[in-house]
Amino acid sequence: MASTLSRHPLLAGVAGTVVAVLMASLSIVTLYQGRQGALEHARETSANLVAIISTDIARNIEIYDLSLKAMVEGAQNPALTGLSPTLRRQILFDRATSAAYISGAYVLDARGNITAAGEDSPLPPDSFADRDYFHAQQRSPSTGLFVSPPFASRVRGGALTIGMSRRVNAPDGSFAGIALLAMNTAYFRSLLDTLDVGSKGSIFIVHQDGAMIARKPFREDVVGHSFAGSPTFPRMAHAVSGSYAAVSPVDGVRRLYTFARVPGTPFIAGVAPAEDDVLAPWRERSLIVGALTLLSGLSFIAVSWLLALSLRERARAQEELVRLAGTDALTGLPNRRAFDERMDDEWRRARRAGTPLSVLFIDVDYFKAYNDTYGHALGDDALSTVAHSIATAVRRPGDVPVRYGGEEFVVLLPDTPLEGALHIAEAIRQRVEACEIAHRVSVHGTVTVSIGCATASPPGLGGAYALLGAADQQLYKAKAAGRDCVRPLAHAAAPAASS
Structure with missing residues (x-):
């Protein structure tokens, strides 16, 4: 890994970014799961409250x-x-008058008139045959x-009341009236007042x-009004239980x-905590965790x-050192x-491909004399x-031009080939000559070069440095021939052919 990062330093930045994104993603998933957990816990708590409400109502209705x-047995006796x-x-x-939250107990005849009441008071003259508890x-x-x-009770000044009735039969089984208990809705209100579902929550029956x-x-x-037209009510009306x-x-x-x-009643109990109340603690934790995750991720x-940038600068510095180590400071050409x-x-490569490889060995003519005459600064x-x-x-x-050493x-x-x-060697010789650098010690009057040229197709000449040595030998021949010239040597096949 260290070697890879040294060669590709930006990978450190990319890897760090990927790791930070993965960490942030993991935090987001964890926070989302925490949100779902908070909602599920709220549903479980609500379900427990609904069970408590249902049990209390079912027990009291059973008692009533x-x-x-x-009352029916007595009326039929x-x-x-x-x-x-x-x-x-x-x-x-006897039993009805002792029950809590029962505001009235009555026996009605077949025409809906009250024939007996639990209270010792004048009986209302009105008929109650229009009530649904009578019709049913x-x-x-x-x-x-x-x-x-x-419904609004006509007996108790419009107080909101629920009627519970049972049929009273005549000896022949025909309809003879009803037994009625008027239940005060204050019971339901007192039951709900003991429960808490948050500041914005709601409990209802x-x-x-x-x-x-x-x-x-x-x-x-709201109380006493119908919500049958509410878009959410059908979910409750057509299911035994549920949540949404x-x-x-x-x-x-x-x-x-x-x-x-x-159970055993037409009532639906519901608990509805506000989503904001349920998620408030989660949001507070999420804000802290999210801020810390963001800060740590960005950091x-x-x-x-x-x-990554530091490694890149270091790599550049190393490349520069390598380049400088392989570069001649005076000429800017690669060094030996x-x-x-x-x-x-x-x-x-030439050996694998079967291609020719050529080397030019170049020497500046009379350069020592040039330095002695003009000084080392002009020599440089x-x-x-x-x-x-x-x-x-x-x-x-x-092609690779190199300062091999000295001149x-x-x-x-x-x-x-x-x-x-030879074409390149001659071009070099002519370019140097065209510079017309004065050299009064030279027989040519200007700075010139002598060039030895050798070409071989590996494994000809026996190796790379044998090829370089052959070019060096041709350089000596060029100097012996009067300098400012090119001398070639070609060797294309096996070592025996070079003699």
Whole structure:
């Protein structure tokens, strides 16, 4: 990994960014799971509250129904007819009058008139045959216990009341009236007041036909009204239990509704904590975790890219050191070290490809005398000019001009036959001559170069440095021939052919 990063330093920044993104993604997934957990916990808590409400209502309705059954038995007993009104009332309504939240107990005849009441007071003269609790028993002998939607009581000044009735039969089985218990809806309100579902939450008990029986928080404009037309009510009306999230049609607050039917009754109990209340602790934690994740992620990314940039600068510095180590400071050409590495590579490549490899060995004529005459500063300038002439004459990217040492230069020409090498050598000689650098000690009057040229197709000449040695030998021949000239040697096949 360290080696890879040293070669590709930007990978550190990319890797750091990827790691930070993965960490942030993991945090987001964890936070999302925490959100789902908070919602699920709220549903479980709501379901428990619904179960408590349902159990309490079912138990009380069962108790009230026992009182109704006793009232029906008494009303159907002929033996009670001859008793005094006081004794008959005590027998008929003994259990009913002791039940909590029962605001009235009555026996009605077949025309809906009250024939007996649990209270010792004048009986209302009105008929109650128009009430649904009367119609339900009148229509069918199998109705059993009927629990009505809430209605405004005509007996108790419009107080919101729920009627529970059972059928009273004549001896021949015909309809003879009903036994009625008037239940005060304050019971439901007192039950809900003991429960808490947050500042914006809601608890409610609704009749299966959509009438609101009780609600917390209490709103007078809501209790007693029908919500059958609400877009969310059908979900409760057509299921035994369930949960869903929706915006309340009452106050526009988004809540998590959990509901269940109260067994043996037409009531639906529901608990609906506000989503904001449920998620408030989660949002607070998420804000802290999200801020820390963002800060740590950005810091990690920043550190990663700082490291990447640092590694890149270090790599550049190393490349520069390598370049400088392989570059001649005076001429800017590659030095002998760089040439040795390149020479071996090109020899192996030429051997694999079966292509010719040429080398030019160049020496500045009478350069020691030039230094003695003009000084080393001008000698360095002359070498720089010669190097520039060599570099401009060698145009192919694969060709390598090198300062070999002192006033000596070498040009490595891959995939170049003897004719091409001679052409380049002559171009170099002419460019140096055209510079017309004065050299009064030289027989030519200007700075000139002598060039030895050797070409071989590996493994000819026995190796790369044998080829270089052959070019050096040709250089000596060029000097012996009067300098300012090129002398070639071609060797294309096996070592035996070079003799």
